[in-house]
Amino acid sequence: MWIVVVVGLSAVLCLPAQEAVTLKLIETIPLPGVKGRFDHLALDLRGRRLFVAALGNNTLEVIDIAAGKHLKSIAALHKPTGVLYLEQQNQIGVANGEDGTFRLFDGTSWQLLTTVGSLDDADNLRFDARAKQIYVGYASGALAVIDSTTLRQTGSIKLAAHPESFQLETRSSRIFVNVPGAKHVAVIDRDRQTVSAIWPLEKFQGNFPMALDETHSRLFVGCRKPARLVVLDTTTGKAVADLAISGDVDDLFYDAKLKRLYISCGEGFVDVIDQHDADTYGLRERIPSRSGARTSFHSPDLDQFYLAVPMRGEQVAEIRVFRSQK
DSSP states (O other), rough: OOOEEEEETTEEOOOOOOOOOEEEEEEEEEETTOSOOOOOOOEEETEEEEEEEEEGGGGEEEETTTTTTTEEOOOSSSSSSEEEEETTTEEEEEETTTTTEEEEEETTTEEEEEEOOOOOOOOEEETTTTTEEEEEEEEETTTEEEETTTOOOEEEEESSSSOOEEETTSSEEEEEEEEEETTTTEEHHHHHHTEEEEEESSSOBBOOOEEEEEETEEEEEEETTTEEEEETTTTOOOOEEEEEEEEEEEEEEEEEETTTTEEEEEEETTEEEEETTEEEEEEEEEEOOTTTOOEEETTTTTTTTEEEEEEBBBBEEEEEEEEEEO
């Protein structure tokens, strides 16, 4: 294993070193019969249920992570992409890219409660608990705003191209949005429902996943061309560091407790990055997974990391459960 330390915008390759395992595989949960690629995941922390958008299978897979078994499959979806769990209502929201809908299901009976349409290429979902608003990335460039009480669309925020991952800042009204088609990060004022700033990514393309460290005012952006993790200062929008990561990145999560990033990449690795300080980052570990296993979820409350592994050849689809190690 090689250790790469990034100071500012410069990378230094150091000698091999022995390190403790950062993610320990504790369980593998098979999903027999589930075909095609996965998209996003969500967690019911209280009920210990993991929701997995099986995009290629047109289903939402429900996993009992306490018992370590597959619980239910919700069928007849249309390329499910984003997943959202509303804890107070015990409801599951699913974005469907093929028919452009946001569907809401009861978390006990699994019955379909309502459908919001006209959301072409519906994708990522986020929930603003304070304002009780659901955000849906969709179309050739927009975020839809849905009132979680009335379940009616109340607004649409125009963007330059289709949005990928986006993060809501809790201490302000800002939303940071990856817009890879326009090669930038858009900053939205969600009170005014307008774009307030554009942060160009001149040297980096394919900015799909994103994570946020509010304490240090840092935004983490995973790029595919080239395969880099880019760290932006959210007070200026400027890059303070970047470092090489594995290819085909699709999800990344920041572990504030351990000052660490987990990055799942379709090349067949989970990269673990240490945050030494706000501007200094180093590759801690590169964990082999499977080709195409690029979607994941991290629970800081459970100290667990979930990796969705699609069916490939003799490899049955499965969820790999890892525990974060100090």
